[in-house]
Amino acid sequence: MTAPKANAMKKTTKPAGAVRPKLAQEGFFGRSGYFFARALANLRQNVFVSVVTVGTISLALLIAALFLLVYVNLEGLANGWSDKVQITAYFDKEPAPLAVAALKTTVKSIPGTKSVTFISKQEAESRLRARLKGQESLLEGVNADVLPASLEIRLDREHRDNFAVTHYVAALKKVQGIGEVQYGEEWVQRFNTFMNFFRLMGLLLGSFLTIAVLFIVSNTIKLTIYARKEELELLSLVGATRFFIKAPFLIEGVLQGALGALLSLLALAGCYFAFLHNAGSFLGVNPAGAGLSFLSPLHLAVILGGGVLLGFIGSLTSLRRFVNV
Amino acid sequence: MIQLHNVGLSYQPEAAALSDINLKIPKGDFVFLTGQSGAGKSTLLKLLYAELTPTRGQVLIDGQNLTRLSRSQIPLVRRSIGVVFQDYKLLPNRTVLENVAITLEVLGWGQRDIGKKVFHILKRMGLESKLNSTPLRLSGGEQQRVALARALVNDPKILIADEPTGNLDEENKEAILDFFKEANNRGTTVVVATHDRRVIENSHRRVIRLDKGRIVDQGRIVDQGETGSAPEESAEVADDSTQG
Ligand SMILES: Nc1ncnc2c1ncn2[C@@H]1O[C@H](COP(=O)(O)OP(=O)(O)O)[C@@H](O)[C@H]1O
Ligand SMILES: [Mg+2]
Numbered sequence: 001m002t003a004p005k006a007n008a009m010k011k012t013t014k015p016a017g018a019v020r021p022k023l024a025q026e027g028f029f030g031r032s033g034y035f036f037a038r039a040l041a042n043l044r045q046n047v048f049v050s051v052v053t054v055g056t057i058s059l060a061l062l063i064a065a066l067f068l069l070v071y072v073n074l075e076g077l078a079n080g081w082s083d084k085v086q087i088t089a090y091f092d093k094e095p096a097p098l099a100v101a102a103l104k105t106t107v108k109s110i111p112g113t114k115s116v117t118f119i120s121k122q123e124a125e126s127r128l129r130a131r132l133k134g135q136e137s138l139l140e141g142v143n144a145d146v147l148p149a150s151l152e153i154r155l156d157r158e159h160r161d162n163f164a165v166t167h168y169v170a171a172l173k174k175v176q177g178i179g180e181v182q183y184g185e186e187w188v189q190r191f192n193t194f195m196n197f198f199r200l201m202g203l204l205l206g207s208f209l210t211i212a213v214l215f216i217v218s219n220t221i222k223l224t225i226y227a228r229k230e231e232l233e234l235l236s237l238v239g240a241t242r243f244f245i246k247a248p249f250l251i252e253g254v255l256q257g258a259l260g261a262l263l264s265l266l267a268l269a270g271c272y273f274a275f276l277h278n279a280g281s282f283l284g285v286n287p288a289g290a291g292l293s294f295l296s297p298l299h300l301a302v303i304l305g306g307g308v309l310l311g312f313i314g315s316l317t318s319l320r321r322f323v324n325v
Numbered sequence: 326m327i328q329l330h331n332v333g334l335s336y337q338p339e340a341a342a343l344s345d346i347n348l349k350i351p352k353g354d355f356v357f358l359t360g361q362s363g364a365g366k367s368t369l370l371k372l373l374y375a376e377l378t379p380t381r382g383q384v385l386i387d388g389q390n391l392t393r394l395s396r397s398q399i400p401l402v403r404r405s406i407g408v409v410f411q412d413y414k415l416l417p418n419r420t421v422l423e424n425v426a427i428t429l430e431v432l433g434w435g436q437r438d439i440g441k442k443v444f445h446i447l448k449r450m451g452l453e454s455k456l457n458s459t460p461l462r463l464s465g466g467e468q469q470r471v472a473l474a475r476a477l478v479n480d481p482k483i484l485i486a487d488e489p490t491g492n493l494d495e496e497n498k499e500a501i502l503d504f505f506k507e508a509n510n511r512g513t514t515v516v517v518a519t520h521d522r523r524v525i526e527n528s529h530r531r532v533i534r535l536d537k538g539r540i541v542d543q544g545r546i547v548d549q550g551e552t553g554s555a556p557e558e559s560a561e562v563a564d565d566s567t568q569g
Contacts, residue, residue, distance in 0.1 A: 031433060045418060234414050237376065238475070239404035240431040241397065 031247075038248035039255060046224045050256060053220040057260025057310055058267070060213040064206060065268045065295070065303050071202055072299065073292045078195050087153040087165075089172055092179040094121050094149040103177065107151060110171045112159030117152045124149065151178075161192055210310075217314035221253060225322050232322055249315050257311020261304045269294070326352050327373060327483070327514065332382035334368060342368045343538045346382070350516065352482075355509045356544065357525050358518040360535035366518035367411065369535070370485050373516065374406045375399050386483070404432060407476030407513075409486035413468050415460035415475075421447065422456045425475045432479065446474045450504065466497035473504055483514045490521050498524060 043050050095103060104116045119127075124147040159168060169181050225232070235245050272294055295303075332346040343365045350356055358366050371377040372384050375391050384391040391402065407428075415424050422443055429439045447453055450470040460468055469489060476484060484505065490498040502524065509515045519525065525532055534542035 034430060230414065231416055234416065235427065235431065236400070237374070237403060237408065237410075237414070238428050238431050239400040239402075241400045244431060 031244075035247040035251050039251035042224065042228070042248060042252050043255065046227065049220055049224045049227075053217055053224075053256045053311075053314075054260045054263065056213060056216045056220065057257055057307055058263035060209055060310075061261050061264035061303055061307055062267050064209055064306070065264055066271070067202060067205060068299060068303070069268065069272070069292065069295055071198065072295060074195065074198065076293065078191060087155065087169065087172065087181060087183040089151045089153065089175075089178045090148045090180045090182070091150060091177050092148075093177075095177055099177075103151070103175065106175055107153060107172065110168060112155050112164060112168050114154040114156050119150045119152060121147055121149050148179075213310055214314060214317070217253075217256075217310055218318040221249070221256075221314050222318035222321070224252075225249060225318055229322065246316075246319050249319055250312060253311035253313075253315030254308050255311070257307040257309065257314075258304065259307075260311070261307025264307070265300060265303060326350070326385075326387055327516070328383075328385040329369075329372070330383045330385070332372065332379045332384060334365075334372065334377060334379045334381075341380075341538050343372075343379070346540055348533065348540065348543070350514060352387075352514055353509070353512055354531065355505070355515045355528075356517070356531045356533055357528070358516060358533050358535065359520055359522075359525060360541075362520060364535040365538040366520075366535055367487050368538075370408075370487050370516065370518055373483070373485055374403055374408055400431075404479065405482045407479060407481035407484045409469070409472045409476045409484075409489050411487040411491065413460070413472040415468060415471055417459060417461055420457045420459055421452060421463070421471050424460065424471055425478050428475050428479045442478055443474075446478045447471075450474050466493050466500070469493060469497065469501060470504075473501065477504070477508055477513075480511075481513060483516065484508050486515075486517045488519055488521075489517060490519060490524055502528065 089107075100118050104118060107113060107116050128147065153172075155165070155168065159165065165183055169183060172178060172181055232245055236242075272292070327348070327350040329346050329348040332343060332348075333341055334343040335341045346369065358369060360366055368377065372379055372391070373386070375384075375394065378392055382392075386402065386406075389402065394402065416427075419427075425443045425447060426439050429442060434442075444453070444456070447456060450473065452467060452470055452474070455463060455467060455471075460471060463471065473486075473489070476486075486505070489501055489505075493501065498521075505515050505517065531544040532542070533540060533544045
């Protein structure tokens with residue numbers, strides 16, 4: 001026994017040598033280096049199960065991401081269309097120039113109005129002429145008076161469904177001087193109905209997918225934990241807190257989730273640039289011919305976050321069974 | 326100081342593994358716990374580091390009642406107790422160094438301090454050439470010493486060992502017992518369960534004998550000059566007729 005208490009020299013008066021040198025900082029951040037190192041070591045030791053977990057997560061997220069991609073594009077399309085949808089309120093007779101401003105204010109005060117444009121008789125006529133360019137002869141002898149003055153109204157996004165539009169029109173008709181009101185084409189309404197259905201489908205599919213993936217992930221992670229049952233037991237017996245035992249596994253889950261999400265995004269980008277990005281013009285849905293657009297950074301972040309969350313919750317639920325010592 | 330009051334423990338409703346255990350082990354003592362296989366030695370040891378909680382009675386360590394601890398307090402108690410498990414519980418996929426380091430990692434020591442301390446104790450145990458081996462490549466005696474190093478590296482207040490000489494040859498037994506004595510000389514309370522008569526006879530220490538879950542002999546307390554009141558206390562406890 002040369003210097004068995006070398007550490008004890010620093011400080012302590014405890015007889016039985018419960019000697020502690022300076023601690024690394026307590027808490028998660030103080031030990032995060034240790035937790036990360038353990039998590040990485042665990043990943044390396046259980047390559048197969050890790051691959052399965054990462055694969056499951058990335059497959060599930062890929063399905064979700066593809067769905068999201070289609071959804072976002074359809075939604076964009078729907079927005080484009082319904083931006084064009086407007087209500088046109090025709091005047092029985094052209095209002096006096098001074099009254100126009102007041103009328104516009106009145107209409108604007110109806111909830112749901114986004115913008116109001118006044119189209120005078122003259123403007124209506126010149127529009128018609130412009131549209132029939134080259135075939136002006138058709139208009140010969142047509143009196144400009146035939147075309148009525150009107151208000152073109154765009155609605156807020158939230159007021160574009162059938163119900164809201166009906167309400168809006170009812171309110172509009174009460175405005176003095178307004179006669180006939182034209183709005184919405186039927187196919188746009190149908191498209192909106194379809195989008196609602198699609199959203200519902202997405203929600204159902206999403207929840208189903210989430211539950212299935214959570215189940216699979218938590219079970220594969222359970223396998224890795226089961227393989228290390230004796231380690232967990234030993235840690236507990238030498239005085240590790242439950243947090244200390246769990247933290248590396250949670251980090252492992254988060255890393256797996258993040259990796260799975262990155263892989264799914266790579267696969268998504270691959271699919272997209274391979275053929276989807278010009279599928280739009282092929283299908284003829286997008287008249288601009290720009291094809292489907294890719295997901296926004298926000299959506300990508302959401303998918304990444306989803307992966308991290310899946311891994312975390314998967315680890316957490318499977319740990320509950322084992323770390324209760 | 327370890328105290329057990331009227332402790333009983335049943336794994337199954339009908340059969341008690343321990344009953345009416347009253348026991349005091351003063352600080353700095355060195356005791357053997359003996360008895361036939363199945364007498365309840367391991368069970369009693371497990372009560373001391375709260376792997377088991379008694380069905381009846383109280384277990385106190387330095388006045389702290391283990392039966393009243395919350396789940397989050399148990400780790401703190403275990404950190405001051407070093408245990409050499411009967412099956413060692415060495416992690417097969419970690420090196421000797423890493424196995425011993427676990428005790429200190431749990432305490433939150435920094436890597437540098439851990440390295441120094443672990444190397445120091447393994448050297449003392451004659452294992453410096455095996456630092457990077459995995460446990461399965463070691464002999465039984467070496468594994469035992471790694472387990473002991475892991476239990477002692479933290480300079481625990483109490484050292485508990487379950488059949489530590491079980492499958493060791495004479496030479497290794499001697500070596501292990503010497504390490505126990507050394508730890509005891511530094512103030513650590515040592516409790517060793519063994520059914521090895523030879524080990525007990527050679528050591529001249531207090532021997533507590535169990536039979537069918539009951540204490541049949543409290544043993545003679547060896548006054549080591551630190552705990553003057555121990556003999557009377559133990560006499561009182563040993564007197565079975567005064568106990569419930
Ligand atoms: N986990 C357990 N479940 C049920 N019975 C057990 C368990 N562990 C031990 N026992 C029983 O408790 C009694 C005492 O066992 P143990 O403490 O291991 O004795 P010893 O260590 O003295 O050989 C024995 O009868 C044994 O069969
Ligand atoms: Mg035993």
